[in-house]
Amino acid sequence: MSPALDVRRPALAHAPLLADPVAAALQAWVHADGVGVAAIDPDLADTAAFVEAYGVASDASANCVVVGGRRDGVERIAACVVLATTRADVNGIVRRALDVRKASFLPMDRAVELTGMEYGGITPIGLPADWLLLVDEAVTLAGRVIVGSGLRRSKIEVPGADLARLPRATVVPGLGRPVG
Template identity: 45%
Template structure:
C-alpha cells in the first residue's frame, strides 16, 4: 500500500485531490484486478470490495449511470436502475461503452472522476468499515472509509441497489 498517487489513473487522482477524499492507494498486479481474483490474492473479502458498474438505459440517446455495489451483490438493473433512469429497459454497458464513457479499463472502473452521469451507491456499501474500489486502471485500487464516497458531487445513496447473488 502506498500514499503516493503516481500509479492512479490521472483523472482519478485529480478528482480525489479536488474533493478532499481521505484514501490509501493499493497497488496490484493487473492480472489480478478482477474482483474474485483480487480478493483471493490480496486477502480482501468480497464484502468490502465495492464494484462500480456502468449501466445503459435503453433510450434515444442511451442514458448511462454508474452503480457502486458490494461484490457480494449484483445490480438490480431491471427494477431499481431502470426506474432511476426513467427507462423501461436497461443492461450493463459493454466494455467498449464503459471505456469510451469513463476512459477507464474494466477491472479498474471507479466512481472517482466520471463524466456527468448519475452515480448511485448501494446503502450497504456505506455499512462496511473499509471499502476497496477501482483506481481507474487495472494496477491500482483505492482503499477508504466508504462514507468518503458521500463527498462525490451529486451522488445518490439507494437502498437495495445491490441484490444478493443467487
C-alpha cells in the same frame, strides 16, 4: 501465501497508480486525504481473483458498474457501486433511476471510452459529471472498502461513507442484491 496489499499509501501522493480522471477528481475532492492506494497484479484485478489472491473479504470490496438505457432517443447512464457480495439490481432499481424501459451494462469498449478508465478498474471517483452515481447503502455502512483506481494495476481504499459524498451520488438502499 497471498501477496500483501498495503493501501496505506495516500492516493494523491502516488498519482501514477491512478487513472488520469481519478487523479484529477481526487485533487478537487475534500475527502481525498482518506483515500489510500496499492499496486496489484493486473491479472488479479477482477473481483473474484482479487479477493482470493489478496485475502480481502468480499464485503470489504466494492464494484463499480456502468449501466445505460435510452429514453426518447437520449442515452442515460448511471454508475452503480455495490459490495462484491452483491450484484446491482439493473432491471429494477437502476432502470427506474434512469427512467428507461430497458437498462443494460454498457459494452466494455464504450465504458472504457467514456470513463477514461480501464475495464476492471472503473471507479466512482472521476466519472463524467453528467452521470448518475448510485451507491448501495450497504457500501456506505461497510467501513473502508477496496474499489478500482481506474487502472487494473492498482486498487484504492476509501471509507464507504465518503463515496456517498461524491458529486451526484445518491445512496440507494437495496441497490445491491445478494449473489446466489
